[in-house]
Amino acid sequence: MIAELREQFPDLPGSILWKTGLLFRGVCFTGALAEAVAEGAAPNFWPYRRRDARGQLELIPVPYLFRLEGGAVARVRVDDRSALDVRRDAAGFGLWSGSERLCAIEFVRAHAWQDHRTRDGSTPSAAGVEQLGDMLVVNVAPGCEYFTVRDEEGDARRCRFCAYGRFDQRSVALGQARGRVPLEPALLARLEEVLRVAAEAGEARHVYLTGGSLLDPADEARRYLPLVAAARRAVGDRLRVTCGSGAVDPKDSARYRDAGADSCCYNLEVWDAETFRAVCPGKAAAVGRERWIAALLGAVEVFGRGNVGSAFVAGVEQPAPAPGMSTERMMASIVEGATFLLDHGVMPLYSPLWPVEGTPYGAGDGLAPERYLEIEREVYRLRAARRFPVPPWLICRGCSYMLLEVDFDHALGLAA
Incomplete structure (x- = not known):
């Protein structure tokens, strides 16, 4: 895959191509991965599974995040079909493609605060806090109400690409109940x-507050306001706090700011209006595309240019249940949306469509790696023309483990 990407994108540096290979193909398992965890690498949520000589299932811890030369991070995805692997020699860990050593690698280590236990004996994850590189991700209410309401055909109104927001053991463990707004x-x-x-440990750089959606933007604000206030009290002025709720009206963005948020990120998911209705039926019904865009623009008035973000799923425009569009139309739609948002002070981010179990997407529906690079290159050109790099509060080299915007900015000279 790396060789093919080099041929198609001779203008892009190796660091971007290597990370793309890791994102889309992963690495096959080697003992070096297990060694890294034993030596302090932050462990992955999903261990490597294999059968031993007796047919017994083995669960082998593997790291969570690679750190490549130059500081970029990428998720550790183990797939024994990959042509990439990790080896260790006298020089340390390296990423290899066949007989070619691509680059030196390290692994993101677990932060010291991960060992903390609260006064009632809870782990950080039981308090809704996870380490994502140098970001503290707070998700104390992962259950999404869009999973609980049905359309006329009986389908849940969840975003079609998402399987994460079901009410399950995670939400139960955190005390979240369906329909209840307060935490x-x-x-x-x-x-x-x-x-x-x-925050006192000094290893993290920013805090991101997220969670499952509610059915009313006013309720969204009611839930997140005490969360923002608690985060600000905890970290003081040491860390940046970003509120990643669903879209709220400008007056509630102002309340987020007054409670202690520095910035916000309201994820529209897709720019095209018809695709938005088909792929994000809950967001379309509860908020609506025009109100969502108005919320983003209103948030810029509150927080300022470059302090508002919105994430998108690139490639969701083409397969069903979207109405479908050609690659050329998809690219044009993405560029149209990115142009509008950048010109209004909002930073868009694009992750590729990843087909996951529990969604209508099959393995062949995912966005191709070369198409993702084309999208990222086009949107980079828009940022570069406006001298508008991805702000590090939103995502940085230390936490951008499944996106490429920051890597483009650093590699091509636009870094903030």
Whole structure:
């Protein structure tokens, strides 16, 4: 794959191509991955699974994030069909493609605060806090209400590409109940304790607050306001706090700011209006595309240019249940949306469509790696023309493990 990408994108540096290979193809398992975890690399949520000589299932811890030469991070995805692998020699860990050593690699280590236990004995994850590189991701209410409401055909109104927001053992463990807006005071207290310890440890650089969606933007604000306030009390002025709720009206963006948020990120997911209705039926019904865009523009008035972001799923425009469009139309739509948002002070980010179990997408529906690079290159050109790099509060080299915007900015000279 790396050789093919080199031929198609001779203008792009190796660091971007290597990361693309890792994102789309992963690495086959080698013992070097297990060694890295034993030596302090932050472990992946999913261990490597294989059968031993007796047919017994083995679960082998592997790292969560690679750190490539230059500081870029990428998720560790183990796939024994990959032509890439990790080897270790006297020079350390390296990423290899067959007989070619592509680059030196390291692994992101677990932060010291991961060992903290709260006053009631809870782990950081039980308080809704996870380490994503140098970002503290807070998700104390992962269940999404769009999974609980049905359309006329009986289908859940969830975003079609998402399988993450079901109410399951995660939401139960965090005390989240369907339809209840306020968060439990005990949960907020645990969260505040963990964030305070993490901020004092000095390893993290920013905090991102996220969670499952509610069915009313006003309820969204009611849930997130105490979360923002708790995060700000915990980290003081040491870390940046970004509110990644669903879209809220400008007056509630102002309340987020006044409660302690520095920035916000309201994810529209897709620019094309017809695709938005088909792929994000919950967001379309509960908020609507025009109101969502107005919320983003209103947030710029509150937080300022470059302090508002919106994430998109590139490639969702083509396969069903979207109405479908040609590659040329998809590219034009993405460029149209990125141009509009950048010109209005909003930073768009694009992740590729990843078909996952529990969604209508099959393996062949995912965005091709070369198409993703084309999209990222086009949107980079828009940022470069406006001298508008991806702001590090939104995502940086230390946490951009499944995106390429920051890597383009650094490699091609636009870094903030």
